[in-house]
Amino acid sequence: MNTSVREDLRFSSLDRALDLLPILLRPSRPSIIHSNMFSYQINSSEYLALRLYVGVVFLFCIGILGSFFVKALYNVFMHPLRKFPGPLLARSSRLYYSYHRSTGNLELITKELHEKYGDVVRLAPDECESFFKMFEPPSIDHQVVSFINGTSWDDIYGFKSKKRPGARLDKEPFFYMGAIAPNGEKNLGASSNADHSRIRGVLSHAFSEKALYAQETVLMHHIHHMVRRIRQLRGTPTDAVRWLHHCTYDIISDLALGVSSGALDCDDWSPQAHLIFEGIKEGIAVVEMLRFMPYRFHMMRLLMWAFGRSRRLAFEAAVDKARVRMATGNYERPDFMSYILEANDTAKALTPAEITANVALLLDVGSETTASLLAGCLFYLSKNPDLLRRLTTTIREEFASANEMDSKRLGRLPFLQAVLKESLRIYPPVAGATPRVTPPSGCMGERQAIRLSATQIADIILVNGHFVPGNTIVAINQYATNTADVNFKDALEFAPERWLDEEGFEVDNQAAFQPFSHGARNCLGRNLAWAEMRLILGHLLWNFDLELHPSSQQWSQQKTWFIWDKPDLMMVFKERADK
Numbered sequence: 063m064n065t066s067v068r069e070d071l072r073f074s075s076l077d078r079a080l081d082l083l084p085i086l087l088r089p090s091r092p093s094i095i096h097s098n099m100f101s102y103q104i105n106s107s108e109y110l111a112l113r114l115y116v117g118v119v120f121l122f123c124i125g126i127l128g129s130f131f132v133k134a135l136y137n138v139f140m141h142p143l144r145k146f147p148g149p150l151l152a153r154s155s156r157l158y159y160s161y162h163r164s165t166g167n168l169e170l171i172t173k174e175l176h177e178k179y180g181d182v183v184r185l186a187p188d189e190c191e192s193f194f195k196m197f198e199p200p201s202i203d204h205q206v207v208s209f210i211n212g213t214s215w216d217d218i219y220g221f222k223s224k225k226r227p228g229a230r231l232d233k234e235p236f237f238y239m240g241a242i243a244p245n246g247e248k249n250l251g252a253s254s255n256a257d258h259s260r261i262r263g264v265l266s267h268a269f270s271e272k273a274l275y276a277q278e279t280v281l282m283h284h285i286h287h288m289v290r291r292i293r294q295l296r297g298t299p300t301d302a303v304r305w306l307h308h309c310t311y312d313i314i315s316d317l318a319l320g321v322s323s324g325a326l327d328c329d330d331w332s333p334q335a336h337l338i339f340e341g342i343k344e345g346i347a348v349v350e351m352l353r354f355m356p357y358r359f360h361m362m363r364l365l366m367w368a369f370g371r372s373r374r375l376a377f378e379a380a381v382d383k384a385r386v387r388m389a390t391g392n393y394e395r396p397d398f399m400s401y402i403l404e405a406n407d408t409a410k411a412l413t414p415a416e417i418t419a420n421v422a423l424l425l426d427v428g429s430e431t432t433a434s435l436l437a438g439c440l441f442y443l444s445k446n447p448d449l450l451r452r453l454t455t456t457i458r459e460e461f462a463s464a465n466e467m468d469s470k471r472l473g474r475l476p477f478l479q480a481v482l483k484e485s486l487r488i489y490p491p492v493a494g495a496t497p498r499v500t501p502p503s504g505c506m507g508e509r510q511a512i513r514l515s516a517t518q519i520a521d522i523i524l525v526n527g528h529f530v531p532g533n534t535i536v537a538i539n540q541y542a543t544n545t546a547d548v549n550f551k552d553a554l555e556f557a558p559e560r561w562l563d564e565e566g567f568e569v570d571n572q573a574a575f576q577p578f579s580h581g582a583r584n585c586l587g588r589n590l591a592w593a594e595m596r597l598i599l600g601h602l603l604w605n606f607d608l609e610l611h612p613s614s615q616q617w618s619q620q621k622t623w624f625i626w627d628k629p630d631l632m633m634v635f636k637e638r639a640d641k
Contacts, residue, residue, distance in 0.1 A: 137187040142531040146207055148175065148184035159186030159206060160350045166621030169493045172208055173542040181211045181548060182528060206535045208495065209526050210543040212573030217525040218498050218536050219581035230255070230582065231498035234535050239349055239362055247419040250586065251427075261420060262586060264405045264412060268317075268398040271589050277317060277395075278468060281593060284312045285601050287326050289464075292606070292635045299611045301630040302440055304331055307433040310594060311335045314428035317590070318421055319387040320397040334379050338426050341373030343623040380422035388417065398424065428587055430625060431491035432594045437631050438489030439482065439599060441617050442556040444610035444633065449558060453481055454603045458638075464604050472596035480558035482595050486577040487544045488556055494624040495537035496579060502532040540577070541622070549574040606635040 134154035138144065144153075151158040152175075162168040175183045185206040209218070218231055238252040248254070250261050267273060288309040292300070308325035311332065315323040325332035348365045355361050387399050399421070405411050412420070443450040456477050461467050472478060525536055545553045549571040550560065560567035578585035585591070602608070611632035621627045 133187075141187070143184055143187075143207065143534065146182055146184040146528075147179040152185050153187065156186050156353060160353055163623075164347060164350050166623050166627060169539060169541045169622045172495075172539045173545060176208070176210050176539075176542050176546060181209060181546075182526060183208045206497070206537070207525075207530065208542070209536065209538050210546050210549065210574065211526045212549065212571045212575075214526045214538055215573070215576050215580040218538060219496075219579060219583070221581055231500060231536070233583070234497035234499050234537075236352060237349060237497050239352065242362070247413075247415040249416070249419040249423040251423055255582075258583065260410045261412065261416065264402055264410050265398065265420070265586060268401045269586050269589055273396075274589050274593055275469070277397075278593065278597075280316050281313055281469075281597055284309055284316065284322065284326065285597055287312075288598075289601055289605050291326055293637065295635065297634055297636045299613075299632045299634050302633045303433065303437045303628050303631045306436045306440075306598070307335050307429060308332055309598060310433045310436075311338075311425070311429040313594065314425055314590075315383070316397070318398040318424050318428070319383050320395065320399065321383070321387070323383075334376060335429065337372045337376035337379075338430050339625065339627070341376045341426070342430070342625060343627070344371075344373050346623045376426065377422050380425050381418045384418045384421040388414070424587075428590070432591050434491040434626055434628065435482075435485055435489065435591075436595060436598055437628060438491075438618075438626075439485035439595075440602075440608065440633065441610070441614070441631060442485060442488065443481065444608055446556055449481070449556070450608065453477055454607075457600055457603050458640075461600075461604060464601055467597065467600050467604070469593040469596050472600045473592070476562060477558065478596065478600070480561035482592075482599070483561045483575075483577075484556060484558040487550070487575055488554070489618070489626070490540040490544055490577055491625060493539075493541040493622045493626055495539040496583075497535045497537040500530050500532050500534045500536060538576075543574050546574075602635070605638060607638050609634040609636065 138150065138154050149158065159168070162171045172183070172185065175185070185208050187206075221230065232255065233252075242248055242252045248257060250258060250265070253261060288305055292305060305326075308328065311325045311334070312322045315321065315325075323332065323334060325335050348362065351365055352361060384399070387397075388403070391403070399417075402412060402417055402420075443453065456475060457472075460471070460475060530536060543549060547553050551567055551569055557567070560570055576584075578588040578591070611634060614630070614632045617629060617631050620629070
C-alpha cells in the first residue's frame, strides 16, 4: 500500500507498535510512518498522547524494577540478617528459594549450602514484599534462615520452659497454606495453636501405645495379605514402593475408618494411593506461586482449583469414606473415628468439616511417610549385603514362626532398631523443613540484648546462640541435618552400628536426630509408625530373601517436594531357601 492513510491510533499488530517506537522515543515532529505493510500519518495531539502513555508505562516498569533492585541491596547490605551467610542470589531474591523448591532440588541444595557456609545459612528474602505492601497489610518478612545444629531443635520447636523462656514459635502461615484441606478447613497440620491442641487432644488417645497394641491384629491382617500377594509373584521383579504404599494405605484406612481401602488387591497402583504424592507436590507448587501474588489467602482457592486436581480427587475420596463411616456410628472394634465421635459431647468436639479434613490428612501422611521409610530401608539394606544378612539372621533366629512376631518383641531387637533409626537418618521420610516464625519482639541485636532486663530477655528468640530478628522464618532441614558431617561421622554411609554405641561413632551428635520433629507439634503417629516399620520389615525378612534389581541400583538419586519423589524400587522377593 503506497498511499498515506490517516487512522485512529489503533495498532492491531506488534509490527505497527515497533514501527512507532523509534519515532516516539526521539523528540521529533510527527511524520508519515512507513512499514512494509502500510503507511499512515499521526497528528500532533495523537503523537503527544502516545508519547505520554508510553512514558508512563516505561516509568512504571522502571519503578518496579528499581524497587526490586533497592530491596535486593537492602536485603544484602542493610537487613538485620545480613550477618548470616548464604549465596548472593538467596540473600537478595526470593526467586532462588522458589526456583529450587519448585524444581524439587531445595533439600539437596540446602545440604550443599550448609556444607559451604556452616550450621546457619540464610536461604531467602521475599523480594516481592515491598511491592505488594500497597495491596495488602504488612506480613512476615519471609527471610529464611536454616539451622542444622542439634540445639536448634529446642530453640525453634520446643516448649516454653526455664531452659527456654522465649515464647513458642508459630508455624509459618504461607508454607502451611498447602496443607489446608480443599474444603478450606485447617487440619492438624495447618491449624492454630488453640485448634491444634483441641484436635490433637481428640486424636491422641487413638495413637497411644495401648490403643495401637490392642489393634495390632489389624496391622497383622494387612501385612499377611501383602506377604501372600508378593509370594504369588514367585521371584518376579516387582516395585517394592507400590507394595509398601498399598500396605500402609490399607492399614491406615482400616485403623481410621474401620474399612480397608483394598489397595493390596490392585495389580497396579491404586488410584487413591497414587494421588497422595501428586497432591502433596501440587500443594508445594501452589504455595510457591502464592509467594509472588497479592491477596494470597484469596488466591489460594483459585490456584488449588486450577492446579490441584490430584489433591482434590484424593480429598474427595477420603471425604466419601469419612461420611459413610460417620453415618454408621460406632463399630464393635474401635477405630480412630470412634474416638472422634466420642468427643462430640465435649468441648473438644470437631465439626463435620474438621472431621473430614483431618481424616484426609491421616490417610495421606499415615501411609506415605512410613512407606517411604521402609522403601529406603530395603534399598540401603540391599546395597549392604552383610548388614542385610545380619538382620535377616537375627530375625529368623529369634522367631521360629512368623506368627510369633509382634511389635513389642521386635522392638527388643537392638540391631533391628538400629537399622530403622539409620534408615530414618539417611533417608528421612519428610526430607524438608517445617518452618516457624519468630515473634515480632525478637528483632534485636546482641549488644542491645546485653542491656535488657530478664523479663525482656525472655521475649528474645535465641537460636543456636544467635539473636534472630522478629518475623523471621527459621527451620531445620531434616535431610541436611541428618547427613551433615558436623553431626554424624561418615554421614552419607549407611551404618546402623552408630546406634549401638560401637567404637568409632562417639563423635556423633545424636541430639540432631529428630525424625518425628520436636515439641508440641511433633508427629502424632510416631507410635503407629514404629509398629508398622518393625512388623512390615520383620515379616518381609522372615519370609523372603531380598535382592535389588540392577535397574534400581541408583534409586536413591531422587528429587524432593518436601517428601521424596520415589521411582520404582525394583526388587526380587525369593521364598527363603531354608523354610
